[in-house]
Amino acid sequence: MTPDAAAPTELPEELRRFDAYLASEKRASPHTRKAYQVDLAQYAAYLADQGQPLVPSSPALVRGFLARQAGAAGAVSLGRKLSALRSLYRFLVREGLAPGNPARAVASPKRPKRLPEVLPEEEVAALVETPDAAGEAPLALRDRAFLELLYGSGLRVSELTGLDLEDLDLAGGLVRVLGKRNKERIVPFGAPAAEALRRYLDGARPVLAAGPDHAGAAEAVFLNFRGGRLTSRSVARRLDGWVLASGLPRHVHPHVLRHCFATHLLGNGADLRGIQELLGHASLSTTQRYTHLDWKRLAAVYDAAHPRAHAGAAGGAGGADPEGGARGAAPGRSARGGRGAR
Numbered sequence: 509m510t511p512d513a514a515a516p517t518e519l520p521e522e523l524r525r526f527d528a529y530l531a532s533e534k535r536a537s538p539h540t541r542k543a544y545q546v547d548l549a550q551y552a553a554y555l556a557d558q559g560q561p562l563v564p565s566s567p568a569l570v571r572g573f574l575a576r577q578a579g580a581a582g583a584v585s586l587g588r589k590l591s592a593l594r595s596l597y598r599f600l601v602r603e604g605l606a607p608g609n610p611a612r613a614v615a616s617p618k619r620p621k622r623l624p625e626v627l628p629e630e631e632v633a634a635l636v637e638t639p640d641a642a643g644e645a646p647l648a649l650r651d652r653a654f655l656e657l658l659y660g661s662g663l664r665v666s667e668l669t670g671l672d673l674e675d676l677d678l679a680g681g682l683v684r685v686l687g688k689r690n691k692e693r694i695v696p697f698g699a700p701a702a703e704a705l706r707r708y709l710d711g712a713r714p715v716l717a718a719g720p721d722h723a724g725a726a727e728a729v730f731l732n733f734r735g736g737r738l739t740s741r742s743v744a745r746r747l748d749g750w751v752l753a754s755g756l757p758r759h760v761h762p763h764v765l766r767h768c769f770a771t772h773l774l775g776n777g778a779d780l781r782g783i784q785e786l787l788g789h790a791s792l793s794t795t796q797r798y799t800h801l802d803w804k805r806l807a808a809v810y811d812a813a814h815p816r817a818h819a820g821a822a823g824g825a826g827g828a829d830p831e832g833g834a835r836g837a838a839p840g841r842s843a844r845g846g847r848g849a850r
Contacts (some may be wrong), residue, residue, distance in 0.1 A: 520552050563606045563607075564610075565597070566610050590611060593611035644711060647746075657683070661695045664688075671728070671730065676729060681699075747762055
């Protein structure tokens with residue numbers, strides 16, 4: 509029996525009853541029921557290979573099944589199969605058809621942590637400035653302003669679209685943000701963002717405010733073409749257009765600019781705790797996932813700061829290669845340079 513073998517046409521009685529439960533009580537879609545059937549039929553076939561019944565079963569058998577599947581399935585698929593087994597045996601226990609749930613004692617497979625995508629600083633600068641090519645068009649002025657805030661202040665897109673006029677302090681270069689769990693924070697923005705906001709507020713927002721939907725969005729900073737409050741979906745759609753216009757060979761979600769904000773700040777010497785406050789993270793570990801520096805930059809920080817980083821130090825320890833070469837990039841890593849974060 510191969511890991512990806514299809515479900516047999518004749519399902520065990522327990523699986524047929526579970527499928528009926530999914531259909532009648534859980535109102536599961538045909539797609540969901542089919543996914544359960546395939547995963548559970550694979551488990552039943554594995555048990556048959558081992559000469560074991562479906563009931564009772566054991567954590568060891570569940571682990572053995574997942575181990576066999578691991579060669580052809582990733583952590584996400586294995587987690588789905590384990591979830592299906594937990595649901596099955598929970599149902600069987602409830603119906604008095606099984607003495608216990610063996611899948612409960614099995615730990616979920618760990619999913620590999622994905623580093624957030626981060627663009628080089630030059631690419632972000634080109635993207636943010638792309639709307640300038642449209643001149644004084646109201647939507648272009650608006651988009652330049654919100655791009656500056658997304659990257660220059662690291663706002664979540666929901667925080668951006670929720671801004672009201674009273675939240676902006678153009679003279680002080682500050683914006684008041686209402687983040688997750690209604691936690692308020694004050695975030696600075698730079699001169700480029702201040703200038704883009706002035707151009708938008710003076711030249712474009714009054715035009716957009718003449719739209720038919722403006723009555724319900726009189727205090728909103730960012731307006732759509734009908735005068736209503738700009739939505740997160742509209743921000744993503746407009747960003748897609750500017751990415752295409754800038755020639756970037758990738759999709760850029762608005763949240764990527766938040767990752768860029770944090771990583772570029774850290775790469776240019778900002779303190780991780782300070783970045784945590786700017787992002788509005790409750791946990792420093794969350795901030796660490798937002799920031800990833802290339803190995804060369806970390807090596808440069810070490811070489812510049814540690815007293816025993818150079819070959820001239822006692823004992824010959826240092827950042828230079830023992831064979832006389834410069835410190836290179838770590839295997840599998842690429843170096844990235846560039847100017848400071850906007």
